[in-house]
Every structure is written in structure tokens, then in C-alpha cells.
Amino acid sequence: MNVLEPPRSAAPASDGAFAAWLAGRAGRLLLRVRAELGHHDPAALKRAGDRASHQLLRAELARHRSADAVLSEEDHGARQDWTTGTAGPSPERLGADRVWIVDPLDGTREFSEPDRTDWAVHVALWQRNAPTEHRLVAGAIALPAQLRTLGTETPPPRPPTVSGRTIRLAASRSRPPAFVTEVADEVGAELVPMGSAGAKIAAVITGEVDAYVHAGGQYEWDSAAPVAVATATGLHASRIDGSALSYNEADPRLPDLVVCRPELAAPLLAALRRHLTLVPAPATAAG
Ligand SMILES: Nc1ncnc2c1ncn2[C@@H]1O[C@H](COP(=O)(O)O)[C@@H](OP(=O)(O)O)[C@H]1O
Numbered sequence: 001m002n003v004l005e006p007p008r009s010a011a012p013a014s015d016g017a018f019a020a021w022l023a024g025r026a027g028r029l030l031l032r033v034r035a036e037l038g039h040h041d042p043a044a045l046k047r048a049g050d051r052a053s054h055q056l057l058r059a060e061l062a063r064h065r066s067a068d069a070v071l072s073e074e075d076h077g078a079r080q081d082w083t084t085g086t087a088g089p090s091p092e093r094l095g096a097d098r099v100w101i102v103d104p105l106d107g108t109r110e111f112s113e114p115d116r117t118d119w120a121v122h123v124a125l126w127q128r129n130a131p132t133e134h135r136l137v138a139g140a141i142a143l144p145a146q147l148r149t150l151g152t153e154t155p156p157p158r159p160p161t162v163s164g165r166t167i168r169l170a171a172s173r174s175r176p177p178a179f180v181t182e183v184a185d186e187v188g189a190e191l192v193p194m195g196s197a198g199a200k201i202a203a204v205i206t207g208e209v210d211a212y213v214h215a216g217g218q219y220e221w222d223s224a225a226p227v228a229v230a231t232a233t234g235l236h237a238s239r240i241d242g243s244a245l246s247y248n249e250a251d252p253r254l255p256d257l258v259v260c261r262p263e264l265a266a267p268l269l270a271a272l273r274r275h276l277t278l279v280p281a282p283a284t285a286a287g
């Protein structure tokens with residue numbers, strides 16, 4: 001053994017490698033929780049998985065990145081909208097320069113169902129001075145039941161351009177957007193129902209599907225890490241109206257997004273615009 005090598009469990013120094021290391025560790029813990037508890041009580045399994053992964057992520061972030069703030073789905077009050085100023089003191093993350101945005105278990109429903117592999121652990125780093133609009137500078141998606149982790153440290157190559165075959169469009173298997181069938185028809189795509197935002201975006205990154213569309217509700221932790229990896233791979237990621245995804249906002253809701261191969265962005269966004277429910281503009285005062 002090379003004595004200069006760090007022990008296998010040592011946390012990596014670079015943020016990208018650390019994100020992958022951390023997501024992988026939480027993923028292995030989730031596999032153990034699933035194996036130990038089994039699937040006879042899905043609600044208990046979901047609770048145990050969420051809690052175990054959250055505690056591991058929080059503890060390791062406190063140990064190895066103690067100066068940084070954290071936003072985790074499982075934090076008390078994480079869903080709180082702080083824009084109104086009526087909710088008490090605003091969270092530390094809003095003034096921080098570096099914020100880890102984590103989803104300890106994305107695709108909780110699928111985690112609790114036997115034999116499903118579409119669930120994930122998300123670890124992303126948001127940095128105030130980052131040059132991109134989303135400001136995500138590192139991230140990893142662990143897919144423990146698929147035995148793989150995708151990360152920004154070594155982003156996978158972009159899969160070959162779609163040609164001569166039907167486009168595959170992933171959408172939530174349990175909460176697909178109302179308009180997704182029409183949009184798929186319009187761009188000539190076949191719908192692929194799947195759980196977990198991370199698993200769906202990972203499938204776009206690896207080329208198993210060509211696009212993922214979601215609308216109707218989600219939070220920053222559902223997409224931060226997958227979007228970090230997708231954009232590091234050269235894929236398109238935006239809101240469904242084409243505007244930029246923005247993270248570490250006072251209101252953590254980020255209800256819709258599209259992630260796709262770059263050549264599909266224009267036709268998909270055009271079809272999405274046609275199907276967006278238009279909110280009537282407020283009436284202007286007469287005179
Ligand atoms: N309408 C909605 N409102 C809030 N969260 C939603 C949502 N639709 C999907 N999500 C969240 O997005 C993630 C992926 O969903 P889906 O599997 O349906 O594609 C899930 O995260 P969690 O499993 O972390 O809760 C799910 O809770």
C-alpha cells in the first residue's frame with residue numbers, strides 16, 4: 001500500500017469529488033436501510049431512509065465543510081417561504097457565500113417499492129460568486145440501486161445526437177404535468193414514466209432518455225444537483241418558459257423545469273410555451 005495515499009474513507013478536498021463521495025456514502029447507507037427494514041411497511045421505510053440519509057449528510061457537511069450553510073429537504077422549516085418577512089429570522093443560507101443544497105432521498109416513493117432503482121441522493125454546492133446563472137459549482141447524483149454516481153468532478157460525455165429514432169421524454173410516473181402527453185405528441189416523443197427527478201435527469205445525462213419535463217411543484221433540492229451535473233455535461237436546463245433556474249432563493253419552491261439535449265431545447269420550449277396555462281394579465285386601471 002502506498003503510505004502517501006489517504007485512507008479510502010477520507011473526504012476528498014475538491015468540492016466536486018466531495019459531493020460524489022458524500023452522495024455515494026448516503027446512498028450506501030440507504031441500501032442498508034432498505035435491506036434491513038424490507039418493504040412490508042412502506043411509510044416506515046420512507047421515514048427511516050429520509051432520516052438516516054439526512055443525518056449522515058448533515059454530520060459529514062458539519063465535519064468537512066463547517067463554514068458552509070446547508071439547505072436540506074429534511075430540515076425543519078425547509079419549505080418555508082421567507083420572502084414575506086413574516087416568518088421570523090431568515091435562514092443563515094440567505095447571507096452565506098456557499099450553500100450545500102441536498103436531497104437526502106429523492107424518489108422516496110420508489111425507494112419504498114421493491115425492485116425499483118429510480119431513486120437518488122442529491123448533493124449540490126451553490127456559490128454566490130459563481131459565473132453561471134444557476135450558480136451551482138459542484139454536484140453529484142448517487143443512484144445507489146443502479147450502482148452508479150454521476151458528478152461534476154468527472155462529468156460523463158454527452159451522448160450522441162438523436163437521429164432516426166423516436167425522442168424519449170421522461171416525466172413523473174406519479175405526478176406528470178397535465179400537458180405532457182400533448183407536448184410529447186407535438187414533438188413526436190414517446191413518454192417514459194419514471195420516479196425521482198435525479199433518476200430522470202441522470203437518464204438524460206446518460207442518453208437513456210432525451211429530455212425530462214416537470215411542472216406543478218418541486219423544490220430547489222429536487223433539481224439542484226442533477227442540474228449541476230446536466231449543465232456540466234453540456235445539456236440544456238431551464239424553467240419551462242425558458243427562463244433561468246435560480247437557487248438559494250428565499251422561497252425554495254422551484255416548480256417546473258426542462259432538462260434536455262441542447263438540440264431539443266428550441267422545439268421543446270416552443271411546444272411547452274404553446275401548452276402553458278396562461279395566467280390572465282392583471283387589469284390595468286382605466287383612464
Ligand atoms: N407537485 C409536486 N409538488 C411538490 N413536489 C413534487 C411535485 N411533483 C414532484 N415533486 C417532487 O419531485 C421529486 C420527483 O418526483 P417524481 O418522482 O414524481 O418525478 C420528488 O421528491 P422527493 O422524493 O424528494 O419528495 C417529489 O416529491
Ligand SMILES: [Mg+2]
Nearest residue numbers: 103106107222
Ligand atoms: Mg426530491
